[in-house]
Amino acid sequence: SFAMSSIYISCMSPAFSRASRSTRIQSIGGFQNRYYSTGPTAMAVTSDAQIVRRSANYPPSIWSYSYLQSLTNNYVGEKYETMSHSLIEAVRKMISEDGAVQDPLSTLELVDDIQRLGVSYHFRDEISIVLKMIYHCYYEVHENLKKSDLNFRALGFRLLRQHGYHIPQEIFEDIEYEIRNVKSHVPEDIVGMLNLYEASFLAVEGEGILDEAREFITKCLKVILEKNSICNQFMLMLISHALELPLLWRPPRFEAIWFMEAYKMKSDMNSLLLEFAELDFNILQGIHQDDLKYTSRWWDGLGWDKNLSFARDRLVESSMWAVNACHEPPYGVLRRSITKLISMINVIDDIYDVYGTLDELKQFTEFVKRWDSNAIEELPHYMKICFLGLYNTINEMAYNTLTKNELLVIPYVKKSWVDYCEANMVEAEWFDSGYIPTLEEYLKNSCITISLPVILSNIYFFTSHDITGEALKNVVHYSSMILRLADDLGTSSAELERGDIPKSIQCYMHETGAYEEEAKAYIKKLIMRTWKRLNKERMSVNHPDSRIFIECATNLGRMGQFTYNKHEDLFGSPDDWYTSQAISLLFNPKS
Ligand code: 0FV
Ligand code: MN
Ligand code: MN
Ligand code: MN
Numbered sequence: 001s002f003a004m005s006s007i008y009i010s011c012m013s014p015a016f017s018r019a020s021r022s023t024r025i026q027s028i029g030g031f032q033n034r035y036y037s038t039g040p041t042a043m044a045v046t047s048d049a050q051i052v053r054r055s056a057n058y059p060p061s062i063w064s065y066s067y068l069q070s071l072t073n074n075y076v077g078e079k080y081e082t083m084s085h086s087l088i089e090a091v092r093k094m095i096s097e098d099g100a101v102q103d104p105l106s107t108l109e110l111v112d113d114i115q116r117l118g119v120s121y122h123f124r125d126e127i128s129i130v131l132k133m134i135y136h137c138y139y140e141v142h143e144n145l146k147k148s149d150l151n152f153r154a155l156g157f158r159l160l161r162q163h164g165y166h167i168p169q170e171i172f173e174d175i176e177y178e179i180r181n182v183k184s185h186v187p188e189d190i191v192g193m194l195n196l197y198e199a200s201f202l203a204v205e206g207e208g209i210l211d212e213a214r215e216f217i218t219k220c221l222k223v224i225l226e227k228n229s230i231c232n233q234f235m236l237m238l239i240s241h242a243l244e245l246p247l248l249w250r251p252p253r254f255e256a257i258w259f260m261e262a263y264k265m266k267s268d269m270n271s272l273l274l275e276f277a278e279l280d281f282n283i284l285q286g287i288h289q290d291d292l293k294y295t296s297r298w299w300d301g302l303g304w305d306k307n308l309s310f311a312r313d314r315l316v317e318s319s320m321w322a323v324n325a326c327h328e329p330p331y332g333v334l335r336r337s338i339t340k341l342i343s344m345i346n347v348i349d350d351i352y353d354v355y356g357t358l359d360e361l362k363q364f365t366e367f368v369k370r371w372d373s374n375a376i377e378e379l380p381h382y383m384k385i386c387f388l389g390l391y392n393t394i395n396e397m398a399y400n401t402l403t404k405n406e407l408l409v410i411p412y413v414k415k416s417w418v419d420y421c422e423a424n425m426v427e428a429e430w431f432d433s434g435y436i437p438t439l440e441e442y443l444k445n446s447c448i449t450i451s452l453p454v455i456l457s458n459i460y461f462f463t464s465h466d467i468t469g470e471a472l473k474n475v476v477h478y479s480s481m482i483l484r485l486a487d488d489l490g491t492s493s494a495e496l497e498r499g500d501i502p503k504s505i506q507c508y509m510h511e512t513g514a515y516e517e518e519a520k521a522y523i524k525k526l527i528m529r530t531w532k533r534l535n536k537e538r539m540s541v542n543h544p545d546s547r548i549f550i551e552c553a554t555n556l557g558r559m560g561q562f563t564y565n566k567h568e569d570l571f572g573s574p575d576d577w578y579t580s581q582a583i584s585l586l587f588n589p590k591s
């Protein structure tokens with residue numbers, strides 16, 4: 001059965017009372033009215049002298065069409081294929097079942113390295129077999145575990161939970177006492193702490209032992225970094241990396257790029273494994289470049305960068321999100337669809353947030369509801385371009401689903417766009433009236449405007465995964481929440497400066513009277529709580545068909561955390577660091 005309702009997330013109806021304008025200005029101050037503001041951002045008077053449009057001043061894309069088309073990758077052909085195959089066989093032999101029983105810690109470490117290096121998708125069966133063995137031999141009856149080495153317990157807990165085994169938090173009872181006895185200059189002890197820190201992010205709500213362990217260890221690790229009390233360079237790198245963002249929250253491809261470098265410093269590193277990881281990365285990069293060449297032809301043909309030049313032109317950054325969402329070779333259609341969707345959504349979002357007038361936006365929303373290219377004559381020129389471009393792209397993707405899978409998905413896909421546009425319309429009306437929602441009210445709507453629901457329901461229908469159930473809907477919701485909260489931490493100061501609705505930080509400040517720093521701390525807490533709920537859902541869904549979909553959803557949330565971790569809008573206005581991430585992911589091979 002084709003379960004269209006399973007990830008359908010409805011938009012709430014906008015039945016809110018209006019706050020008075022004076023309350024709004026007194027309470028937060030400086031929210032700009034959409035058209036008549038005299039605020040600090042640049043205003044352009046259009047041919048229609050009545051309409052003063054705001055501008056977000058996003059910089060243009062730094063990558064030209066001809067540059068993207070000129071990309072070449074050397075890692076193609078029989079020579080590299082043969083090399084890759086023999087390295088795969090060599091690594092496969094390292095994942096030994098006897099080893100798993102006799103030396104489970106080494107096996108866990110190997111699995112961890114393989115995962116972090118980004119090549120575990122080649123060894124899914126082998127990894128699942130050895131983890132199963134380790135679970136049955138060592139973790140199923142966990143009385144003995146408490147006496148075992150901290151590092152073994154922590155690493156096993158993390159890897160096994162990640163693979164769907166429920167290991168109880170109680171194996172870390174009395175952990176504070178144990179950690180106090182850790183010698184903070186002995187690398188082996190610190191590895192155990194670090195693994196417990198990473199493991200603690202797999203907590204679900206109510207697991208106080210894990211929360212306490214995380215808080216306690218975070219303090220210890222900060223002290224170790226500050227005092228520089230170990231001279232092991234590899235360990236210091238791991239600690240500062242982990243404190244920046246835990247492993248669970250990191251986009252997998254960026255983690256692989258980072259870890260390939262760090263791994264070189266590991267004392268007992270396996271050079272064969274590293275060689276394979278680098279070769280595999282380069283081969284995949286070639287595939288991702290082919291995707292990029294394809295999507296760049298599409299984007300060039302769409303011509304939004306030239307015709308809608310007030311909006312973001314972010315094809316390469318969108319590809320970077322798509323590659324982190326799902327990097328494996330068979331998912332090219334998925335990646336290409338995600339890139340197209342994100343690139344278009346950036347522009348549509350800018351129309352709703354910055355460029356369009358309220359009446360134009362109402363009209364646009366109506367056109368999306370009608371999903372009919374007749375009568376677009378009525379729309380302003382820029383909206384004709386936007387609507388027809390969206391309509392053609394989505395219908396073409398739906399057409400491919402019709403010819404390949406014999407499924408007509410247009411009605412469902414269209415519905416997700418209506419929800420997205422209507423939620424954006426709610427924001428536009430809030431802005432117009434100066435309304436300040438409660439945080440809860442804001443989040444309910446803004447988890448739709450962050451666009452993950454529309455992206456995920458589109459790729460769900462286009463790739464026609466046959467899955468049902470509440471869990472999937474929750475996975476979409478929690479990933480959207482993580483992306484929304486992270487985005488608000490990164491983008492809301494620029495948004496408010498140019499004129500936008502209050503975002504989560506400001507809604508919370510308005511509601512509680514908190515200071516900005518307190519509000520930000522609260523939003524970070526909400527991210528943590530949302531992860532716990534997501535962890536629970538992720539553990540409860542085991543259907544192999546849903547794996548890729550759930551990974552996509554989670555990874556897009558992770559991209560939000562990665563992108564906005566410095567609390568700047570690096571997607572809208574990429575800095576050198578963000579640009580260098582795109583270059584190492586998409587353009588520069590590993591050597
Ligand atoms: C959001 O922009 C944005 F560009 C993101 C989250 C980067 C990736 C894009 C997608 C997943 C669509 P902005 O901060 O303007 O979004 P809001 O919703 O805050 O206007
Ligand atoms: Mn532009
Ligand atoms: Mn926006
Ligand atoms: Mn928006």
Ligand code: MN
Binds near residue numbers: 487488491492495
């Ligand atoms: Mn934003």
